[in-house]
């Protein structure tokens with residue numbers, strides 16, 4: 001049996017104000033209001049779709065998965081960083097204001113330039129860095145195009161070893177934490193919550209040997225030490241990553257690293273990049 | 278920005294360690310001391326004699342009194358000045374080397390004063 005369809009005209013309407021910025025015509029961002037039909041299941045992203053389809057096809061925003069997986073639909077809703085697809089109009093009975101993610105340069109309307117965040121991610125080498133001898137054995141060496149059997153052994157992990165880093169591995173790179181972070185707002189060179197959480201995630205992984213390569217960036221002023229534990233990053237994170245915890249655990253790691261460095265013989269000044277074995 | 282950027286180790290671990298140690302003192306030890314010393318006598322937990330000037334000054338100038346000076350004066354000083362230093366940056370009032378010197382310098386100076394008074398009083 002066919003469900004009777006509710007026509008948008010029968011639905012309740014809510015005022016959604018959107019911060020527009022069209023570089024070719026606006027000098028600064030401007031606000032525009034729309035009346036959007038909604039019910040209990042209408043997300044902010046649905047509202048943006050509705051506006052684009054019915055009222056203003058020039059409205060520009062990012063999205064993909066509609067289910068809090070891809071991390072591309074981040075916007076400020078009433079001044080708080082949120083995923084558009086995970087935020088519902090029913091929670092804003094007085095209407096809402098949607099703007100581009102704070103602390104990033106706006107490209108157009110709700111689309112921001114995230115390259116700074118992506119640079120910071122690259123800086124901390126967010127991938128497994130293997131044990132050097134195994135890595136060498138794994139790449140085909142002269143005389144043989146087969147990796148050695150040692151290199152082909154699976155790197156097993158116990159559930160406890162997985163548990164150490166799993167929470168920090170849930171990041172979807174949405175950037176909400178960067179919008180929430182006043183320190184990133186003041187100093188965009190700060191590596192920031194997600195990048196540091198990811199560095200911590202790999203440093204905690206029993207298969208990884210890359211800590212010495214990541215630590216110099218984390219130890220610097222723009223690494224863990226720019227954080228003053230405001231904690232808003234963890235509040236807004238849609239995935240429960242708790243980057244603030246990662247950064248503050250990172251401060252302990254960095255302090256220990258410093259103590260070891262300061263109290264060891266001078267020859268440790270050599271760059272840690274070349275592991276000796 | 279290149280990936281081979283050189284990073285300079287921050288000296289923040291020193292200040293942050295003092296700040297953290299001071300934070301523990303400010304949050305746990307000092308309230309406990311306040312409760313004990315202020316309400317102890319009236320609640321009958323301490324006899325007024327325990328807090329007599331003679332006894333307290335003997336305790337204070339005992340080598341262990343130095344720990345008291347450290348936990349109640351010196352570490353909390355560094356805790357407070359670290360917060361002020363970062364607060365000045367957050368409010369964008371000052372974030373220069375001078376502000377840093379003034380903040381930690383005053384903590385050092387006052388700590389030195391407390392230690393000198395302790396040494397002189399022995």
Ligand code: SF4
Pocket residue numbers: 071170171172173174175176177178193194197233236237238239240241242243
């Ligand atoms: S840590 Fe959380 S808020 Fe930050 S980018 Fe990852 S998922 Fe988004």
Ligand code: FES
Pocket residue numbers: 063064065066067068069070071072073074083084085086
């Ligand atoms: S659309 Fe993918 S997270 Fe919202």
